[in-house]
Structures are given as C-alpha cells and as structure tokens.
Amino acid sequence: MSFKSGLRRFFGIKSEEERNEVKTPKQKTRDFFESLLFAGIAAFFIITFVIQNTRIPTGSMEDTILVGDFVLVNKFIYGSSSPKYIPFTEIEVPHFTLPALRDPRPKDIVVFEFPGGRDQMHADELGVNYVKRCIGTPGDTIQIINKVVYVNGKQFWIPTHIKYLQPFAKPKGVIEPRIFPKGMPWNEDNYGPLVVPKKGYTIPLNLNNVEQWGMTINKEYGKRVVGVSNGMVTIEGKPVTSYTFKKNYYFMMGDNRDDSLDSRFWGFVSRDMVVGEAFITLFSWDRDIPFSDLFRLIGSIRLDRVLKLLH
Numbered sequence: 001m002s003f004k005s006g007l008r009r010f011f012g013i014k015s016e017e018e019r020n021e022v023k024t025p026k027q028k029t030r031d032f033f034e035s036l037l038f039a040g041i042a043a044f045f046i047i048t049f050v051i052q053n054t055r056i057p058t059g060s061m062e063d064t065i066l067v068g069d070f071v072l073v074n075k076f077i078y079g080s081s082s083p084k085y086i087p088f089t090e091i092e093v094p095h096f097t098l099p100a101l102r103d104p105r106p107k108d109i110v111v112f113e114f115p116g117g118r119d120q121m122h123a124d125e126l127g128v129n130y131v132k133r134c135i136g137t138p139g140d141t142i143q144i145i146n147k148v149v150y151v152n153g154k155q156f157w158i159p160t161h162i163k164y165l166q167p168f169a170k171p172k173g174v175i176e177p178r179i180f181p182k183g184m185p186w187n188e189d190n191y192g193p194l195v196v197p198k199k200g201y202t203i204p205l206n207l208n209n210v211e212q213w214g215m216t217i218n219k220e221y222g223k224r225v226v227g228v229s230n231g232m233v234t235i236e237g238k239p240v241t242s243y244t245f246k247k248n249y250y251f252m253m254g255d256n257r258d259d260s261l262d263s264r265f266w267g268f269v270s271r272d273m274v275v276g277e278a279f280i281t282l283f284s285w286d287r288d289i290p291f292s293d294l295f296r297l298i299g300s301i302r303l304d305r306v307l308k309l310l311h
Contacts, residue, residue, distance in 0.1 A: 053282060054111055054129060060254030060261065061131055063161040064109070065278070068287040069305060071131070073111045075276035077101045097272070104250055104274055107157055108134040109310050112252070113273040118180045118266045121218060131278055132262050133159065136251030138198030138271075144191035144264075147257065160311070165258040180267045181212035188257075188264045196268060197245040205233045205243045213243065216267060220246050247271055281308040 056069045065071060079100030104110050114130045116123040136142045140151050146169040149156040169189035170176070176187035186192065195201070203213060210233050214226040217235065225236045232239040249268035254260025263269070286300035 052276070054131065054278065055287075056131060057287070059259055060256050061109070061133070062163050062256040062259075064133075064159060064255045064310065065131065065281070066284060066302070066305065068302075069284040070282045071111075071278045071310070072280050072282050073276040074279050077277050078104060078274050080276075081272075103248075103271070104134045104137065104277070106134055106137060106140075106151065107159075107311075109278040110134045110250070110252060110269075111275040111278055112250075112269045113275060115219065115267065115269060115273055118178070118182060119215060121215075121222075121224065129275055130252075132252035132254050132260070134250055135253045135263070136196040138196055138248040138250070139201065140196045140251070141193050142191070142196060142251050143193040144189060147189045149253070159255045161255060163256040163258075165256070178265050180263065180265055182215070183211045191264055194251075196251050197247075197249045199245060199248050202242050202244040205240055207231065207233065216249075217243055219270070250274070278310055280310060281305045283307075 052073050052075060054071050054073050056065050056067055056071060059067050076098070077100070079097050081097045109131065110133070111129050111131050113126075114123045114128045135149060135156060136151055141153070143150045143153075147164065170187040172190040173185070174187050174190075175185050179186050179188065179191070181194070184194075197203075197216070203209075205213065207228065210226065210228060217226050218224045221236075227234045227237070229237075229239070234240065235243070248271040250271070251263045252269055253262045253264065284302040284305040285297060289297045289300055291297060
C-alpha cells in the first residue's frame with residue numbers, strides 16, 4: 001500500500017474506480033487491516049513528533065493545572081525527539097531530534113523528562129515526565145527572597161494562579177538539607193543567587209564547590225566522572241581547576257510554590273530532556289474516583305476546564 005493510498009483510506013476518500021470495484025471478503029479483510037496499520041503508524045507519528053496527551057498526577061502546578069487534568073503537549077515547538085528507549089524497558093536506542101521552532105522561554109509551562117534526584121545520576125524510572133513553569137533560561141541568575149522570585153535582579157512575572165500553602169517564609173539562614181545544590185545554606189523560600197549553566201559557561205572547580213556542581217557534571221558525561229584525589233578535583237582521573245558546560249540548562253518551578261518538588265530540590269533540566277510545551281487542558285475529572293464507579297467518574301468531569309488554554 002502506497003503512502004498516498006494509505007492517506008486516502010485513513011480519511012475515507014475513495015477514487016471512482018475504488019467505489020465501483022466489487023471486492024471479495026478476503027480483499028475487504030486485507031483493506032481493513034491495511035487501514036488499521038496505517039492509522040496506527042499515523043497515530044505513532046503524531047504522538048512521537050507533534051502532540052501528545054499527558055495526565056497530571058500531582059498538585060505542583062495548582063491552580064494553573066489541576067490533578068486529574070489531561071493536558072495536550074506541543075512537542076513540535078521545541079524540536080521533537082524520536083523514542084530514546086525501547087518501550088517498557090530502560091534500554092537506550094539511537095535517537096534523533098527535529099529542528100526546534102524555538103527554545104523554552106520564561107513563563108512557558110514545560111513538559112520534560114525528570115532528570116532524577118539531586119544526588120542521583122538519573123531517575124529511578126526512566127522516561128517519567130514532569131510539568132513545571134520555566135523560571136530561568138541558560139545564563140540567568142535565580143534568587144528567591146521571602147518567597148518572591150527574582151531573575152537577573154528583577155522580580156519575576158507572577159503566574160495568574162500562583163498558590164502558597166504556607167503564609168510565612170522560612171527565614172534566611174534556616175537551612176533545608178534537601179536543597180540544590182548540595183551543601184548550600186539556603187531553603188526553598190530564601191534561595192540563591194544561583195547561575196543557570198549555559199553551553200560554554202566556565203566555572204572554577206575546587207574542593208569548596210565540588211559538591212555543588214559534581215552531580216551536574218556527572219550527568220553531562222552520563223557516568224560518574226568527578227572525584228577528589230590528593231587534594232585536587234578530578235574529572236575522569238585528571239586534575240582540573242575549572243569546568244566548561246557542554247549543554248544548556250533550565251530552572252523549573254511549580255506554581256504551587258509550597259508543594260512543588262522542583263529545581264530548588266533536584267537541580268537543572270538540560271535542553272535535551274525537554275519534551276514540549278503544555279498548552280491546553282483537553283478535559284479534567286476527579287482521578288481519585290475508581291473506573292469501577294464509572295457514572296460518578298463521568299459526573300466528576302470539570303466542564304470549565306474542557307479545552308481550557310494554559311498560560
């Protein structure tokens with residue numbers, strides 16, 4: 001079956017010759033499975049390179065995005081990538097990325113592969129997607145003062161549906177041991193300043209800051225390469241005094257600022273882990289209702305969120 005004829009069958013378009021042709025049951029069965037195969041290929045292409053649906057499992061973006069929302073993701077805008085793993089496995093395969101229309105910008109609601117915890121090389125489960133707000137782009141300086149976000153010294157735009165669960169900020173000097181980078185005397189409400197690395201950005205590397213940058217460098221290499229030997233920082237066993245980043249990075253935060261596990265806790269998102277931009281809520285319902293209670297589940301659909309644009 002040619003691509004052209006497959007398209008005609010997919011959309012139910014028949015030539016005059018095909019309309020007048022009397023087909024045997026065997027031919028009808030073959031045509032059915034050919035159309036089904038083409039539809040599957042077309043759906044795979046669309047989901048892989050153009051648009052996919054993502055279900056929101058946590059409240060980190062409330063009230064911009066709610067738990068139970070089904071969100072459409074524009075994968076094409078940032079440059080779609082072919083699958084990186086064999087489905088249902090953690091086996092990596094060669095992949096490619098299409099040219100991007102543009103890179104993520106501040107304010108964008110970005111879907112990305114979770115890069116793993118602060119002290120992890122990668123996530124426990126590969127291919128898990130997170131949804132957060134892009135706060136910082138490559139080269140930006142991020143600082144949070146009493147819950148207020150500043151980028152390059154200026155107060156960051158406040159999302160329309162920003163949410164705080166705690167009325168008071170953790171004071172400066174109260175250290176959150178989970179904070180990123182490791183060992184910094186910050187907390188989630190008084191944070192930074194911290195520079196978001198960009199490709200070509202060089203930092204000094206020494207015993208005082210190796211804990212802060214070591215895991216980010218390891219992730220760039222895809223293996224643990226940073227060490228300390230004879231009082232010197234080493235990369236792949238060679239003493240170094242500086243490091244130049246090979247990738248661009250982004251700083252992500254949830255709009256539900258007091259209930260979001262984000263870049264403040266696990267670090268940067270590299271450009272190659274960006275999946276797409278969340279742009280519209282397809283529909284939404286109460287995900288706590290089991291499918292066995294179908295009528296109550298259907299009744300929980302939030303009509304005000306059907307086809308709701310996200311911003």
